[in-house]
Amino acid sequence: MIAPTESELSILGVLWEAGPLTVREVNDVLNRQSSGNGEKPIGYTTTLKIMQLMAEKGLVDRDVSNRSHVYSAAVAQERTQRNLLSRFVDRAFGGSRSELILRALGDGNATTDELQEIKKLIEKLEQDGTE
Structure with missing residues (x-):
């Protein structure tokens, strides 16, 4: 399984919690989250590009049947967390x-x-x- 980057993991978190969304909807959620942390807004095109790359990697599925493409997580939250945790434990704590x-x-x-x-x-x- 491909380990998602920090940005990809943020997007997956939104999709795991909310279910299938458009890029605009994901971007809006990310910006609400970042404004609460005092971070600068994330541009729509940045979110779009990341989600397109995620689709290529198989991290998200894209439904192109409507004018606005709808994305959903293609990887399970628990499996992703286990994979990331296992890698972290191996690297940071010697297993x-x-x-x-x-x-x-x-x-x-x-x-x-x-x-x-x-x-x-x-x-x-x-x-x-x-x-």
């Missing part, structure tokens, strides 16, 4: 998932709800491993 978790939780910013969710996941993984 050690425990080092990643320790570093992520070591900053002390995890909420009580997040910690409870992590505990449940660990318990499930332990149960699945003993069956």
Whole structure:
């Protein structure tokens, strides 16, 4: 699977959340997100070019049956996240998932709800491993 760039991942995030959209609609969402972060607006033609390249790479599908082309994510969110995380863990943590978790939780910013969710996941993984 091709790893999406940061810009491509932003576009995929919009499509995963909203479903199929035109370039204009994706560009509008990206600009609403960037204005909330104090970033400068993204030009329509920039978004169009990135989405055209994404279609060539197989990251998005393009429906050309209407005048305005409608794009949808061609890759699953969970699969993409797993692929990116696996590559990140290999490169940044020498393949050690425990080092990643320790570093992520070591900053002390995890909420009580997040910690409870992590505990449940660990318990499930332990149960699945003993069956």
